[in-house]
Amino acid sequence: MSTISRRETLTWMSAALASPWVVGAAEPAFAQGDTGLWKEVEIAPITASGYGSDPNLLKPSVPWPLTLTGAQRATLRIAADLMLPADERSDSGSALGLDAFIDEWVSAPYPDQQRDRKLILSGLAWLDAESNARFGHGFAAATDSERRAIFDLVAFKANVQPGYGRPAFFFSRLRGLMLGGFFSRPEGMKDIGYMGNTPSTSYAGPTAAALAHLNAALAKLDIKTV
Amino acid sequence: MPKSKAAASFEPDVVVVGSGAAGGMAAYALTRAGIKTLVLEAGRDYDPVAETAMFKWNHEAPLRASSTPEKHFGFYDATANGGWDVPGEPYTNAPGSVFRWWRSRMLGGRTNHWGRHVPRFGPYDFKSHSRDGLGMDWPISYDDVAPYYDRTEKLIGVYGTNAGLENHPDSSPGVLHTPPKPRVTELMIKAGANALGIPCVPSRYAVLTKPIDHPHAPRQACFYATPCGRGCAIGAAFQSTTSLLPMAMGTGKARIITNAMVSRIVTGPDGKATGVEYIGKDGSRHFVKARAVVLAASACESARLLLNSKDGGLANSSGQVGKNLMDTTGTNVTGHIPALENRPRYNEDGAEMAHLYIPWWLYKEQAAGKLDFPRGYHYEIGGRFGQPGAGLGMGGNEDGYGQSLKEDARRYYGAQLGFTVRGEMIPNADSYCELDSQVKDKFGLPVLRFHWKWSQHEIRQIAHGMQTAKEIIERLGGKVVGPLLPPEQAIAVGGWIIHEVGTTRMGSSAADSVTDGFGRTWDVDNLVVVDGGVFTTNAHKNPTLTIMALAWRSMDHLADRMRKNEI
Numbered sequence: 001m002s003t004i005s006r007r008e009t010l011t012w013m014s015a016a017l018a019s020p021w022v023v024g025a026a027e028p029a030f031a032q033g034d035t036g037l038w039k040e041v042e043i044a045p046i047t048a049s050g051y052g053s054d055p056n057l058l059k060p061s062v063p064w065p066l067t068l069t070g071a072q073r074a075t076l077r078i079a080a081d082l083m084l085p086a087d088e089r090s091d092s093g094s095a096l097g098l099d100a101f102i103d104e105w106v107s108a109p110y111p112d113q114q115r116d117r118k119l120i121l122s123g124l125a126w127l128d129a130e131s132n133a134r135f136g137h138g139f140a141a142a143t144d145s146e147r148r149a150i151f152d153l154v155a156f157k158a159n160v161q162p163g164y165g166r167p168a169f170f171f172s173r174l175r176g177l178m179l180g181g182f183f184s185r186p187e188g189m190k191d192i193g194y195m196g197n198t199p200s201t202s203y204a205g206p207t208a209a210a211l212a213h214l215n216a217a218l219a220k221l222d223i224k225t226v
Numbered sequence: 227m228p229k230s231k232a233a234a235s236f237e238p239d240v241v242v243v244g245s246g247a248a249g250g251m252a253a254y255a256l257t258r259a260g261i262k263t264l265v266l267e268a269g270r271d272y273d274p275v276a277e278t279a280m281f282k283w284n285h286e287a288p289l290r291a292s293s294t295p296e297k298h299f300g301f302y303d304a305t306a307n308g309g310w311d312v313p314g315e316p317y318t319n320a321p322g323s324v325f326r327w328w329r330s331r332m333l334g335g336r337t338n339h340w341g342r343h344v345p346r347f348g349p350y351d352f353k354s355h356s357r358d359g360l361g362m363d364w365p366i367s368y369d370d371v372a373p374y375y376d377r378t379e380k381l382i383g384v385y386g387t388n389a390g391l392e393n394h395p396d397s398s399p400g401v402l403h404t405p406p407k408p409r410v411t412e413l414m415i416k417a418g419a420n421a422l423g424i425p426c427v428p429s430r431y432a433v434l435t436k437p438i439d440h441p442h443a444p445r446q447a448c449f450y451a452t453p454c455g456r457g458c459a460i461g462a463a464f465q466s467t468t469s470l471l472p473m474a475m476g477t478g479k480a481r482i483i484t485n486a487m488v489s490r491i492v493t494g495p496d497g498k499a500t501g502v503e504y505i506g507k508d509g510s511r512h513f514v515k516a517r518a519v520v521l522a523a524s525a526c527e528s529a530r531l532l533l534n535s536k537d538g539g540l541a542n543s544s545g546q547v548g549k550n551l552m553d554t555t556g557t558n559v560t561g562h563i564p565a566l567e568n569r570p571r572y573n574e575d576g577a578e579m580a581h582l583y584i585p586w587w588l589y590k591e592q593a594a595g596k597l598d599f600p601r602g603y604h605y606e607i608g609g610r611f612g613q614p615g616a617g618l619g620m621g622g623n624e625d626g627y628g629q630s631l632k633e634d635a636r637r638y639y640g641a642q643l644g645f646t647v648r649g650e651m652i653p654n655a656d657s658y659c660e661l662d663s664q665v666k667d668k669f670g671l672p673v674l675r676f677h678w679k680w681s682q683h684e685i686r687q688i689a690h691g692m693q694t695a696k697e698i699i700e701r702l703g704g705k706v707v708g709p710l711l712p713p714e715q716a717i718a719v720g721g722w723i724i725h726e727v728g729t730t731r732m733g734s735s736a737a738d739s740v741t742d743g744f745g746r747t748w749d750v751d752n753l754v755v756v757d758g759g760v761f762t763t764n765a766h767k768n769p770t771l772t773i774m775a776l777a778w779r780s781m782d783h784l785a786d787r788m789r790k791n792e793i
Binding site for chain 2: 062
């Protein structure tokens with residue numbers, strides 16, 4: 001049973017999850033297959049306590065210890081900067097603390113996060129294995145173009161290299177988490193243009209520009225404008 | 227919630243089991259009639275003013291406030307000590323059945339976090355057997371309830387409009403608050419739906435858009451920020467704890483005891499209820515004497531209490547206690563709309579939930595036998611620039627990495643439309659709850675065992691809802707995100723929509739129902755059920771408004787009988 005909530009799906013934040021109540025939903029077909037460099041890591045389960053069913057909501061805190069090694073965090077910082085590099089609108093993934101977020105995530109004691117833990121730790125090991133096999137050194141020691149060559153094996157849905165199903169599944173999950181982790185931070189929200197969570201005495205509704213954009217779209221679809 | 231220190235020595239006329247929508251309304255209506263009322267709540271005390279996580283950001287919470295098995299609707303959800311699983315209070319499923327039971331263990335119950343979508347049942351919904359021969363008619367009609375719909379809407383505060391649609395009754399003038407302006411995504415759905423002949427109108431939510439003044443329960447107007455599911459410290463979004471309960475307490479006629487798990491309704495030699503027994507947090511047992519007992523513990527919890535009160539079940543001469551269990555059908559369809567990519571930004575929080583919705587519109591086609599399913603559904607619609615959390619929601623367009631990924635995130639943000647199907651289920655013989663013969667909870671009380679099966683009525687309805695959503699999405703030039711699963715898989719499991727009702731249904735005869743039209747059990751004259759258990763049918767319209775309207779009506783009836791010393 002997935003723990004995605006009904007009202008969470010109502011807000012359409014997790015738009016791709018068509019049917020979260022399907023018990024034991026299968027992994028996507030592309031997630032299968034590997035070249036032999038992928039190893040599912042053997043890890044002891046997280047035994048720390050969660051925050052309980054009645055945490056203090058006004059003073060949120062993460063009660064479980066972080067578990068990633070310095071090397072894993074370093075790999076995540078490199079991956080975060082490749083995934084979401086700095087540009088004129090916002091800083092890079094590592095600057096926004098994505099390695100800490102992923103550490104918090106995979107160190108959590110809950111079933112979904114424990115599944116991600118196995119996938120992501122296996123994936124971080126695969127980055128090193130792939131780099132060693134191709135370039136004779138680990139991912140952290142690789143050059144920027146070597147790292148990109150590895151990402152390019154798995155990053156593009158229409159062009160996942162044969163035998164890279166498991167690594168591609170890892171990459172997809174890491175990307176999803178990094179996107180959420182990045183754009184939920186204040187700088188990320190500013191970049192993407194989230195303007196809410198601020199009180200007002202009346203709700204202004206769409207701006208003139210937003211309405212004009214909508215009406216132009218409707219006109220193109222040959223639908224009566226609003 | 228201020229509670230009198232004297233609660234333990236208080237001698238009530240009526241004891242109410244539960245403090246949510248039904249229990250809060252019962253306490254309000256009874257105390258208003260001058261009746262001394264004791265409310266027993268199984269969960270802890272809860273103060274939304276002090277405890278609600280108003281304005282807290284997702285990034286401040288563990289896991290970006292994602293849902294977990296300890297907080298199923300996310301970290302900031304108001305629910306305390308509740309959810310799909312309550313520690314120490316299990317339930318079981320019969321082999322082959324999947325039913326999920328959401329409970330809340332806190333003052334105010336599920337009203338602290340509920341969806342607050344409050345359409346009225348219409349005339350057809352009370353007499354649907356007469357229309358299509360399925361299920362059973364209610365013993366009451368829309369006209370019996372209409373005045374209580376008006377009063378309830380006015381009391382709790384509802385925004386919306388009178389759309390004048392078939393079987394979607396208007397409210398009386400002056401009742402509704404002005405709804406907020408629609409968002410771009412909603413306007414687009416409306417345009418696409420209208421182009422296909424499908425209506426899309428302002429939705430009705432129990433959220434104030436103007437303040438309500440009350441000496442004991444002053445409530446502010448919505449300030450269009452912070453999700454309602456967290457609860458509402460300013461009282462704009464209705465919950466029992468900022469409205470009904472303080473109003474009841476303000477009369478001086480009410481007392482509340484929390485951490486009081488009612489274990490048994492006690493009856494005397496004449497078969498009448500003499501009061502209830504409850505178990506305190508420390509395991510101590512207490513008896514509360516009362517002239518009447520009101521059950522408002524939620525449909526399944528009240529049925530369980532009746533079944534646990536007597537061998538074979540109290541008030542169960544019909545054998546209907548626990549039977550006729552219904553939920554609402556549900557599924558989601560999401561569309562990605564290229565025309566919405568890179569659209570101009572503005573604040574789309576609004577009053578949290580959808581400002582427009584699509585009500586059921588095919589009554590005539592249904593009556594003419596043109597559809598292959600008998601009962602309707604509605605869509606709760608969505609799509610917005612929401613506050614990002616652990617998932618961004620790019621409509622399945624996540625691809626690649628680097629600068630292009632960053633630009634894609636900006637491009638696809640807010641470019642999805644959502645269609646949440648909510649449909650009517652017809653009661654069937656395979657969907658019910660009973661006592662589990664083996665499993666007991668931490669109080670030593672037998673737990674519920676659920677049996678569940680959807681019929682083809684619901685499966686075909688969901689298929690229609692998915693197909694029609696797809697047509698609207700495609701009319702808007704969009705594509706459905708992900709595969710459209712077969713309806714048997716796409717339909718949410720039983721209980722998932724948290725509209726479970728019917729387990730103590732009202733009817734016209736003691737032979738096939740548990741209560742009469744005032745929720746009074748046929749077998750025990752001074753025992754009244756006011757929660758969703760009394761629903762004879764479960765129209766696709768979210769049940770809580772009807773629960774409250776019926777509770778008020780039944781409590782007025784009880785108060786009248788008590789005044790006449792019939793009890």
